[in-house]
Amino acid sequence: MVKLKPMSEGMVRIPSGCAISGMFSRNGKRFSGEDIIKSIEIMHDRSNGLGGGFAAYGIYPEFKEYYAFHIFFDDIEAQRRCEAFLDKHFEIAHSSEIPTRHVANITEQPLIWRYFVLPFTSHYISKMDEREYVAQCVFTINSDYKGCFVFSSGKNLGVFKGVGYPEDIARFYMLEDYYGYCFTAHGRYPTNTPGWWGGAHPFSLLDYTVIHNGEISSYDANRRAIEMYGYKCALLTDTEVIAYIIDYLHRKKGLTMQESAWVIAAPFWQTIERMPEQDRALHQYLRMAFSALLINGPFSIIVGFENGIMALNDRLKLRSMVVGEKDDMVYIASEESAIRIIAPVLDKIYAPMGGEPFIATLNGTEDGYGSI
Amino acid sequence: MGVYDFFPEYEVVRNDTTCVNCRVCERQCANGVHSYHPEITPARLLADSTQCVDCQRCVLLCPTKSLKIVQSNNTYKLNNNWTKKEINEIITQASTGGVLLSSMGNPEPYPIYFDKITINASQVTNPSIDPLREPMETRVYLGSKPEKLTRGPDGKLQSNLGPHLALAMPMLFSAMSYGSISYNAHESLARASEELGIFYNTGEGGLHENFYRYGKNTIVQVASGRFGVHKDYLYAGAAIEIKMGQGAKPGIGGHLPGKKIVDDISRTRMTPEGSDAISPAPHHDIYSIEDLSQLVYSLKETTAYTKPVIVKIAAVHNVAAIASGIARSGADIIALDGFRGGTGAAPTRIRDNVGIPIELALAAVDTRLRQEGIRERVGIIAGGGIRSSADIVKAVALGADAVYLGTAALLALGCHLCRACQTGKCNWGIATQEPDLVKRLNPNVGYKRLVNLMRAWQHEIMEIMGGMGINSIESLKGNRLMLRGVGLNETELGVLGLKHAGE
Numbered sequence: 001m002v003k004l005k006p007m008s009e010g011m012v013r014i015p016s017g018c019a020i021s022g023m024f025s026r027n028g029k030r031f032s033g034e035d036i037i038k039s040i041e042i043m044h045d046r047s048n049g050l051g052g053g054f055a056a057y058g059i060y061p062e063f064k065e066y067y068a069f070h071i072f073f074d075d076i077e078a079q080r081r082c083e084a085f086l087d088k089h090f091e092i093a094h095s096s097e098i099p100t101r102h103v104a105n106i107t108e109q110p111l112i113w114r115y116f117v118l119p120f121t122s123h124y125i126s127k128m129d130e131r132e133y134v135a136q137c138v139f140t141i142n143s144d145y146k147g148c149f150v151f152s153s154g155k156n157l158g159v160f161k162g163v164g165y166p167e168d169i170a171r172f173y174m175l176e177d178y179y180g181y182c183f184t185a186h187g188r189y190p191t192n193t194p195g196w197w198g199g200a201h202p203f204s205l206l207d208y209t210v211i212h213n214g215e216i217s218s219y220d221a222n223r224r225a226i227e228m229y230g231y232k233c234a235l236l237t238d239t240e241v242i243a244y245i246i247d248y249l250h251r252k253k254g255l256t257m258q259e260s261a262w263v264i265a266a267p268f269w270q271t272i273e274r275m276p277e278q279d280r281a282l283h284q285y286l287r288m289a290f291s292a293l294l295i296n297g298p299f300s301i302i303v304g305f306e307n308g309i310m311a312l313n314d315r316l317k318l319r320s321m322v323v324g325e326k327d328d329m330v331y332i333a334s335e336e337s338a339i340r341i342i343a344p345v346l347d348k349i350y351a352p353m354g355g356e357p358f359i360a361t362l363n364g365t366e367d368g369y370g371s372i
Numbered sequence: 373m374g375v376y377d378f379f380p381e382y383e384v385v386r387n388d389t390t391c392v393n394c395r396v397c398e399r400q401c402a403n404g405v406h407s408y409h410p411e412i413t414p415a416r417l418l419a420d421s422t423q424c425v426d427c428q429r430c431v432l433l434c435p436t437k438s439l440k441i442v443q444s445n446n447t448y449k450l451n452n453n454w455t456k457k458e459i460n461e462i463i464t465q466a467s468t469g470g471v472l473l474s475s476m477g478n479p480e481p482y483p484i485y486f487d488k489i490t491i492n493a494s495q496v497t498n499p500s501i502d503p504l505r506e507p508m509e510t511r512v513y514l515g516s517k518p519e520k521l522t523r524g525p526d527g528k529l530q531s532n533l534g535p536h537l538a539l540a541m542p543m544l545f546s547a548m549s550y551g552s553i554s555y556n557a558h559e560s561l562a563r564a565s566e567e568l569g570i571f572y573n574t575g576e577g578g579l580h581e582n583f584y585r586y587g588k589n590t591i592v593q594v595a596s597g598r599f600g601v602h603k604d605y606l607y608a609g610a611a612i613e614i615k616m617g618q619g620a621k622p623g624i625g626g627h628l629p630g631k632k633i634v635d636d637i638s639r640t641r642m643t644p645e646g647s648d649a650i651s652p653a654p655h656h657d658i659y660s661i662e663d664l665s666q667l668v669y670s671l672k673e674t675t676a677y678t679k680p681v682i683v684k685i686a687a688v689h690n691v692a693a694i695a696s697g698i699a700r701s702g703a704d705i706i707a708l709d710g711f712r713g714g715t716g717a718a719p720t721r722i723r724d725n726v727g728i729p730i731e732l733a734l735a736a737v738d739t740r741l742r743q744e745g746i747r748e749r750v751g752i753i754a755g756g757g758i759r760s761s762a763d764i765v766k767a768v769a770l771g772a773d774a775v776y777l778g779t780a781a782l783l784a785l786g787c788h789l790c791r792a793c794q795t796g797k798c799n800w801g802i803a804t805q806e807p808d809l810v811k812r813l814n815p816n817v818g819y820k821r822l823v824n825l826m827r828a829w830q831h832e833i834m835e836i837m838g839g840m841g842i843n844s845i846e847s848l849k850g851n852r853l854m855l856r857g858v859g860l861n862e863t864e865l866g867v868l869g870l871k872h873a874g875e
Contacts, residue, residue: 103855215498217840218847222856228742251852253521260530265846268507285531287846292748297498298849314841316506318499 018201018213019046019166019187020321022302023342024309028362029328030058033175036183037237039331041167043187046334052169053161053199055304060156060178066093066116067134067206070152070159071141072197073111077287078147085145090117097260098160099231103172106164110197112160131206131251138205143232149198154207157304161200169200181362182309186211188270203239206251207306210243213334214299214319225292238299243272245293246303256368257303257310259274261357263290265315303331308361315358317354322347330360377463379446380769381456384419384439390439393417394774401710402797403810406430420500427790429799432573461720472720475793477620477712477757477779477805480724485864486763487730491874492854494841501843509844510830510837512774513609514751515680516704533703536679537591537611537751539774540569541830542764542845545617546755546776547684547708548592549577551628551637551649552716553782554810560785567819568826573613573776574598576626576651578640580869584608591682594671596625597651600643603674604665612671612679615744616655616664619713619756622727626651627717632796632805641645647871665701672702679753680704687711687733687756688726692740698750699741705751707776708733713756714779716803717794730756730778731770735868738771738850747850748769761832770868771850784825785818 021039025031033056040052044196062070065290073079086092095115138150148319152159159175166187170176186201209372210280216222216238223233223241229252231244242264249260263286267275287294298318303310311332313321324331324346325340331339336349352358359367383407393416398406403423409416423729424441431439448456459781461472462714494500513858522530547559552575559582561572566589573591578600583590592609594601606612617623628641628649636644658664683698685691685708691708698706710730715723734754741747754767755776764775783789784801793803801813833845856873857865865872 001723050864055540069482071422186861217498217842217854219492221849221851225748226743229746230745254523255521269509269511272508281531282529285529285533287514288536289517291513291517291846292849294844294846296844297841303458316501 012207017116018189018211018285019334019338020185020211021304021338022182022184022211022273022304022309022311022331024182024330024360026328026360026363028058028181028183030179033170033180033183033323036185036340037167037170039173039333039342040170040185040187042341043333043335043338044165044167045179046084046189047165047187048189049165050163050188050190051161052164052166053159053186053200053202053211054166054170054173054175055152055157055159055182055184055202055204055211056149056175056178056180057157057182057304059158059178060116061091063116064156066118067153067155067160068104069115069117069150070098071113071115072112072151074147075111078145079113079145082141082148083147085137085141086115086117087159089123090115090119092117099174100172100175103164103168104189105168106162109162109172110258123146135206135247137159139232140362143234151198152204152209154204154209154306157200157207158207159204159209161202162197163200182304184209184211184304184309193244199235199237201239202304203237203255204234205243206363208237208243208247208250209304210238210246210301211240212335214238214301214314216242216295217297218295219297222295242295242299242301243339245295249290249293250305250368256310256366257305257356257359258357258367259286260313260368261310261359262286263293265312265355265357267355268315271334300334305367307365308367310360310367311352311358313352313356315355317351320351322349322351323358328363332358376422376482377467379420379462380424381444382424382441383421383444384424384430386394386417386419387438387440388416390436390757391417392436394435394696396433396435397439399675400429400433400799402799402804403795410762412447422867425790425792425794425795426788427799428788447623466561473717473794474720474723474791475717476714476789476791478724480789482711482729484757485729485860485868486757486766488858488860489731489766489855489868489870490760490858491765491836491840492856494838498841500841501544503831503838505523506838506843508834508837510833512539512542512845512846513537514539514705514753514773516750517748519749526546534780535678537571537680537705537850538569541826541831541833542768542772543826544570544591544753544772544774544776545572546713546778547573547575547591547613547850548630548716548778549575550580550640551577551632551805553802554798554804554811554813554816555636556813556818557782557785558583559815560813561781561821562589563815563819564822564826565589569671569825571610574600576615576639577628578642579608580591580635580636580640581604584703593684594667595651596655597649599643599649599651601785602642606671610679611682612675613682613684613707614655614664614671614703615684616658617684617688617709618656618715619686619709619711619727620715621722622686622688622711623653624718624722625653634805637765637805652819661697664698664703668702675767681705682753684709686713687730689728690731695737696746697738699744699746700749703750704774706737707755708737708754709776710734710754710756714782717795727759730754730758730767732867734767734772735770739869760799761829762836764829765833765848766834766855768848769844769851769854773849778792780825781822782820785813795854799808
């Protein structure tokens with residue numbers, strides 16, 4: 001991890017308010033990053049210039065079989081050490097600096113590189129599956145390699161983030177030049193000065209990207225539970241813990257995204273009791289089996305995953321979030337304005353209830369593995 | 373040597389100008405403190421303070437409020453080393469040659485960590501929640517969580533949960549045997565548990581035949597004497613508790629004097645009338661952890677794996693390692709009993725010197741089980757020194773699933789903590805088997821008072837949770853960031869896993 005400045009991420013817990021936006025084509029049609037920039041920009045006042053970021057799915061079709069690692073380095077020395085690690089564990093198909101342009105408000109950027117990699121099969125085949133191996137390598141770099149931080153590690157997707165207003169960050173990364181079928185965006189309003197690029201959203205592991213608005217009051221209950229399953233919460237941010245919970249439930253436990261959402265924002269017992277027998281049994285089971293992973297306190301999150309997108313509010317809906325649909329396009333944002341600016345005419349627009357997940361997947365696919 | 377060993381520590385003070393000689397006090401005191409003297413002029417009541425245990429019965433039943441009990445100001449020459457307590461205990465033992473006996477929890481001035489922990493609340497970045505307007509969940513399930521999920525051929529998740537206890541709020545009444553407390557006390561606890569949707573615990577005394585109807589709110593205990601244990605008994609309860617130890621007297625068994633083994637108690641305990649019931653210090657079939665596992669599975673086999681098994685241990689120095697062993701023994705729930713936990717009778721030296729505070733034991737156990745990745749295998753009940761809803765919130769945030777309440781429940785029933793249970797002459801009808809005394813506790817009133825107390829605490833817990841922005845008790849469990857220590861040193865903070873206030 002990079003050298004921490006006083007009071008930066010990982011040393012103190014920093015609550016944040018935020019803006020979120022996401023858009024997704026069910027047909028898998030690729031479109032430019034221009035729209036997501038417009039969408040997040042109109043919510044400028046919901047951020048304070050201390051963090052912005054984007055996730056873009058479907059942007060690397062030429063390398064879609066490879067894990068795309070986006071890495072921040074503090075300096076060349078850190079990069080050399082990290083590359084030695086990558087060389088040892090992965091076949092690197094391509095590496096390059098991520099193209100950026102000069103933007104006046106964006107300063108103190110680290111070295112930002114990307115690597116398209118495949119793990120050496122012999123390293124993991126008898127011990128674990130490929131994704132677990134890649135995840136462990138990411139954890140190792142982020143915790144043991146000072147000055148290096150892998151902030152994107154999925155296939156055919158990329159996270160672009162930094163310290164600044166989200167629209168400035170987008171211009172910095174030239175996001176309008178990327179074409180994908182799903183984009184999410186985040187503008188951060190932390191109550192402290194994190195000053196570290198890794199702390200911006202999205203938080204990502206493998207194909208999962210999470211952007212989040214809110215402050216979870218169950219943080220330490222969730223953190224202590226998820227750390228028991230082998231995750232190390234180094235950043236002390238809510239988003240990190242949410243991302244790990246989703247990874248644990250969806251990838252490791254084999255729950256569908258829908259079921260994962262029911263764990264994270266479980267229906268109230270009084271609601272469960274009114275359900276038909278079969279639903280009641282399922283919800284009771286999920287709450288009892290995963291009680292420590294219930295996320296409490298205000299949040300709205302957008303989760304990107306391999307073939308879909310999920311939006312979810314806390315059970316009381318203590319953060320604003322609306323969903324709009326137009327043809328095969330799905331739009332999610334903190335405010336309706338952020339959807340109308342790019343799609344003035346919609347087939348429908350509504351605010352999902354607290355705890356009611358909105359999930360969209362590529363046509364013909366499901367939201368989970370369905371097997372354990 | 374004097375006429376008596378020492379001047380009474382508490383004196384009965386009567387206001388003769390307001391006393392109307394109604395003699396209620398005389399009739400109410402089982403210790404014979406008050407006596408009426410028509411031979412003196414004017415005829416009046418006198419009190420023998422040497423017999424007084426300060427149970428407050430006469431004070432609260434005196435219709436003219438003419439009585440009070442005060443701490444005596446008679447004093448020995450002050451000595452910070454040889455205090456009055458130390459001197460009096462030596463005098464007593466020199467007179468009797470016996471082991472000193474005491475009741476209820478450790479009263480000595482050890483630190484109370486609950487009082488050095490404060491609770492968080494939401495401000496600005498996160499709204500507090502009003503429990504009067506929004507759902508506020510205090511329901512708790514106690515038991516073992518599954519390690520693997522399974523799906524049926526239809527892809528639906530299959531329920532593979534072991535047996536659980538469902539509690540409407542994170543409280544249970546702790547083990548107090550029929551024998552140590554009265555029939556009416558047990559009836560009050562059983563009926564309150566039923567109404568509240570929680571549980572009471574039989575303790576080691578069996579289950580009276582009249583109380584089988586409260587079985588779904590009953591935890592039946594199996595202790596070292598195995599008193600009252602038979603198949604129907606095990607099946608009667610919602611859960612089975614193996615008592616390995618008790619916070620008030622770790623390492624010590626129990627002794628119910630033969631004079632308390634009368635009628636029903638003898639039948640319920642399955643021991644002969646009039647003969648002492650002695651629970652050995654250890655279970656003689658459990659000399660190590662592998663033996664415990666055998667008993668856990670014996671009980672599970674007997675009840676066809678339909679009941680969760682609780683293992684209750686006293687909080688002692690290596691409690692974390694012991695708990696870790698228990699979590700792997702097949703037990704579903706671990707009950708930890710701190711050194712302030714109550715008792716009907718214990719050797720004073722044991723009660724006051726053995727064991728550790730529940731706050732530290734609980735934190736150490738929760739931390740250890742998490743380090744080993746097995747916290748979800750067991751539920752944790754913490755007991756021994758829980759005095760209020762705030763203590764419960766703190767215990768849950770330290771890592772407990774629920775708490776055991778003993779002393780607090782007795783206080784609700786009328787106990788005034790005179791700590792003389794071992795005499796069997798409880799004037800409030802709780803820790804006695806004398807029919808005239810037992811009937812003073814009306815179970816219709818007693819159960820209602822327990823319900824009142826628990827409901828009040830539940831409301832307070834909801835208010836505190838709402839203030840923190842938490843609307844479900846499971847999000848409070850182990851949420852130590854919601855707590856801060858005040859005036860604790862680094863070691864204490866380290867064991868408790870807390871930051872200091874201001875950090």
